[in-house]
Amino acid sequence: MGTTKTEHFTERQSEIAVITKAMGHPARVAIIDLLLKVNACIGNDILEKIPLAQPTISQHLKVLKDANLIKGTIEGNTVCYCINESTFELLSKYFGNIASNVIHQDCC
Template sequence: MGVSKSESFSVAHNEMANLFKALSHPARVAIVEYLLSVDTCICGDIVEVLPLAQPTVSQHLKELKNANIIKGSIDGTAICYCINPDTIEIIEKYFGSINQQLKNKCC
């Protein structure tokens, strides 16, 4: 019991759920919005912006990377993070499609 039965669901449902899970923590939402707010992708100061310790921030960045929501490229000793526009577009289109389908409904 208690085990997440993700294998019982379709790959598509799991993929969407994983995208949302990556954004299901305020720290990760804050990271995405911070990456949006800075001019360039070059930014190694995310730890300074968040009220969390460096290992915790590193962990959150890893989850966003694993979900393909952000990309990181090595720049000497620092790492440059930026948002992956492809993934954002996938999510936007997903909700756009839901909205479209809702327009042909009674609710």
């Protein structure tokens, strides 16, 4: 395998790649969907809604948090998670730009 040459890409391109890679697992998409649905900060409720073991959920939450897709705050003995709005604004602009450019293309 070759090495990646990240210096050839902009900071924005690298950021989008990290974010979209984090969204590349159905369990993480399910967690994001749940957080969007409840529109609140939730902790242990995630374990009740997503049919995976606690360590597995914790690992998925870590990946989402490392990609800045979610935020976590400590409340007592638990961590409360919610959507990181600024990251989704970035994604919305990025994919909105793609969608508007694709619509106006005349390609094979």
